[in-house]
Amino acid sequence: MIREIVRKELLEIFREGRFRVALLTVAILVVTAIGVGRQYYRQVNEQHEAARRNARSEWVSQGSKNPHSAAHYGTYAFKPKYPMSLLDNGVDKYSGVSIYLEAHKRNDAQYMAAQDQTALSRFGDLSPDFILMFMVPLFIILIAFNSVSRERESGTLRVMMSQGISPWKLASGKWLAVFTPVAVLTGLVFLVGGVLLANLEDFGLFSWWPLILLALVYLLYYGVFINVSILVSASVRKSSLAFVLLLGIWILSCLGMPKATSVVADALYPYPTQLEFEEQIAEDKTNGLNGHDPWNAESKKLEAETLQKYGVDSVKKLPFNWDGYLMQKGEEHEAEIYFKHYQVLKEIYQKQSKVYRTSAALSPFLPARFLSMALCRTDYHAHWHFADEAEKYRLMLVGRLNGDMVDNSRTGQWDYRADEKLWRAVPDFAYEPVRYQSIVEANAGHFLVLLAWWVLSGVGMLVAVRQMKVF
Amino acid sequence: MLEAVNLSKSYNGVSALKGVSFKVNKGDIFCLLGANGAGKTTTINLFLNFISPTSGQALINQVDTAQQPLATKKMLAYIPENLMLYPNLTGVENLHYFSALAGRKYPSAELTNYLNEAGLQEVAHHQRVSTYSKGMRQKVGVAIALAKKADVLLLDEPTSGLDPKASNEFAALLKKLSELGVATLMATHDLFRAIETGTHIGIMKEGNLVESMTTDQINHQDLERLYLKHMN
Structure with a gap:
């Protein structure tokens, strides 16, 4: 019986122009967006590859110099662009693509895509995630707002209900009738996206199952909208009122709540400004060990300890290069300062995330948005993972260079030179992205919230259809 | 009764x-x-x-x-004053659907029989209901009632x-x-x-x-x- 309802609903929907126009529009938009996205992805990846090779070859061929000078000369870490960012760009546009790695200083990622664009780009991107997150729910509302109210208005609901159909079956049939075209559309988008991605030259990073998981997240998200649309359509007397109500719900959950939440999160747990952040770090640095200043109080303390440990009375008599040793100790100390301050940022981020997770109870958009970004590896978490790995690499790099100086030269021997052999011996930055397993574990909460939305709105829909007025 | x-x-x-x-x-x-x-x-x-x-x-x-x-x-079978059907579906499709809701599935020949019995002219069977007059819709209603064997x-x-x-x-x-x-x-x-x-x-x-x-x-x-x- 449910199958018959679905069949009839689909027949009706397809014979009506409204649906065909809407479906065609969404399909054209998505295909265009994926096409444009793929082009952009390839372009970015080529640039990324070229820049990476370039940075390495500059590093290797920097000529012979003091290893610590080489640490100052530095190199770059480039954030890879992930295949699934094609579907959801997340915060990529605002998070920067490369980090300059040098001695004594932890730099932030720079060169964000948003910087390259004019202010006009604020008016919106035609990206698949925009269509999937915002447009498809609208499309659902457009086909479902009157799914019950139209039958009540026209009078077919009386005849239908007189046939002795259970409310449960009616609701399921109506639900599936909206879900089917939406699922077909979503399935097609992900299939096309998947095939395009699998055919990219460097598809090593691509695998199907996170893509399928992402499709499931979206289907769950759409299921919530279908539930709510039918709930409203069954409860409200007039289709026009149902439409206005549903548009209101859409605006609130997709536009209002996310914005309000970010305002609240920022107000409750504000990030320090760039200036404050840098000042705090600078303050800690001046009070601490400075590897470039042997007369600094902390340096003197370390010197005394070291001399005592080796039982000599002058740094010249140490069996290694004291200057290099001091610089490395300074580096390690500064690294701790950076770690401490970045840890503070992360804690703020965690607290803000909690606000977002709480407000997800008010909007299904938020958990879906976070899941989507996380699975596409374009959320802040993925960015931070990269920044942390780059920092680890930076410390390894500087440590290696200072270590070479410590071991292979004498205190005061500032004319010591290392050459390409050493530069080559330092491994290139090989970044391993966050593993999907840990992404899934970290985001299980969002998934549960979305699932709860689906279940509760589904129960609401069943109750509404059960108690609806026939006329 | x-x-x-x-x-x-x-x-x-x-x-x-x-x-x-x-x-x-x-x-x-x-x-x-x-x-x-x-x-x-x-x-x-x-x-x-x-x-x-x-x-x-x-x-x-x-x-x-x-x-x-x-x-x-x-x-029971019910025919209201103004029996409304799905305008984008044909007479046969409407009858098929409402019968299916009542748990009765008929081959299309039988559906045609019911419509004939209700007096709906055969040319109209496969036309969309949006082209029907009130009398024709009422006849589909009778056919629905007949098919339900109420x-x-x-x-x-x-x-x-x-x-x-x-x-x-x-x-x-x-x-x-x-x-x-x-x-x-x-x-x-x-x-x-x-x-x-x-x-x-x-x-x-x-x-x-x-x-x-x-x-x-x-x-x-x-x-x-x-x-x-x-x-x-």
């Missing part, structure tokens, strides 16, 4: 139906007469369980419609707005169904049809059943006089 036992319905304290009792046996056609607002449609809606009674019972084959709404709906027929002014020929055909169909043992409850304003087609007549006024008789006890003129007496 259809029975109203002391059936009452009030909305926010205002009584729409005040303890109505009657019985429609197998093969009977019970015609409810009365002004608009007398409670005819309320009575039918109670049998459909579209609304719940304030007190009393609406029974179909001895089963309370308020207790087992789904089971009792399986036994014991009870609930009709709410089914012939209002039909041309005399269509109205006549409809009456003939009712008689045929009555011969097959269907119990029919029909709300109508058409005194002439009520006498012609019905076996029993009831007159309702302000929520009460004020008169009840069999049609062989009365002729058209007397019925009209009686009706007008109550209305004034």
Whole structure:
């Protein structure tokens, strides 16, 4: 019986122009967006590859110099662009693509895509995630707002209900009738996206199952909208009122709540400004060990300890290069300062995330948005993972260079030179992205919230259809 | 068989139906007469369980419609004053769908038979209902009722707005169904049809059943006089 309802609903929907126009529009938009996205992805990846090779070859061929000078000369870490960012760009546009790695200083990622664009780009991107997150729910509302109210208005609901159909079956049939075209559309988008991605030259990073998981997240998200649309359509007397109500719900959950939440999160747990952040770090640095200043109080303390440990009375008599040793100790100390301050940022981020997770109870958009970004590896978490790995690499790099100086030269021997052999011996930055397993574990909460939305709105829909007025 | 036992319905304290009792046996056609607002449609809606009674019972084959709404709906067929169908579907598709909802699936030849039996011209079977006249839609409604093989027929002014020929055909169909043992409850304003087609007549006024008789006890003129007496 449910199958018959679905069949009839689909027949009706397809014979009506409204649906065909809407479906065609969404399909054209998505295909265009994926096409444009793929082009952009390839372009970015080529640039990324070229820049990476370039940075390495500059590093290797920097000529012979003091290893610590080489640490100052530095190199770059480039954030890879992930295949699934094609579907959801997340915060990529605002998070920067490369980090300059040098001695004594932890730099932030720079060169964000948003910087390259004019202010006009604020008016919106035609990206698949925009269509999937915002447009498809609208499309659902457009086909479902009157799914019950139209039958009540026209009078077919009386005849239908007189046939002795259970409310449960009616609701399921109506639900599936909206879900089917939406699922077909979503399935097609992900299939096309998947095939395009699998055919990219460097598809090593691509695998199907996170893509399928992402499709499931979206289907769950759409299921919530279908539930709510039918709930409203069954409860409200007039289709026009149902439409206005549903548009209101859409605006609130997709536009209002996310914005309000970010305002609240920022107000409750504000990030320090760039200036404050840098000042705090600078303050800690001046009070601490400075590897470039042997007369600094902390340096003197370390010197005394070291001399005592080796039982000599002058740094010249140490069996290694004291200057290099001091610089490395300074580096390690500064690294701790950076770690401490970045840890503070992360804690703020965690607290803000909690606000977002709480407000997800008010909007299904938020958990879906976070899941989507996380699975596409374009959320802040993925960015931070990269920044942390780059920092680890930076410390390894500087440590290696200072270590070479410590071991292979004498205190005061500032004319010591290392050459390409050493530069080559330092491994290139090989970044391993966050593993999907840990992404899934970290985001299980969002998934549960979305699932709860689906279940509760589904129960609401069943109750509404059960108690609806026939006329 | 259809029975109203002391059936009452009030909305926010205002009584729409005040303890109505009657019985429609197998093969009977019970015609409810009365002004608009007398409670005819309320009575039918109670049998459909579209609304719940304030007190009393609406029974179909001895089963309370308020207790087992789904089971009792399986036994009845309903044709409202203006039977609405899905305009984008054809007559056959509409019949197929509503029959399927009632749990009956027919091959298309059988659907065609029902539509023919209901008097819908064959060319219209595969046209969309949006092109149908009211009479044609009513015929699909009859076909839906026929296909449901219901014991009870609930009709709410089914012939209002039909041309005399269509109205006549409809009456003939009712008689045929009555011969097959269907119990029919029909709300109508058409005194002439009520006498012609019905076996029993009831007159309702302000929520009460004020008169009840069999049609062989009365002729058209007397019925009209009686009706007008109550209305004034």
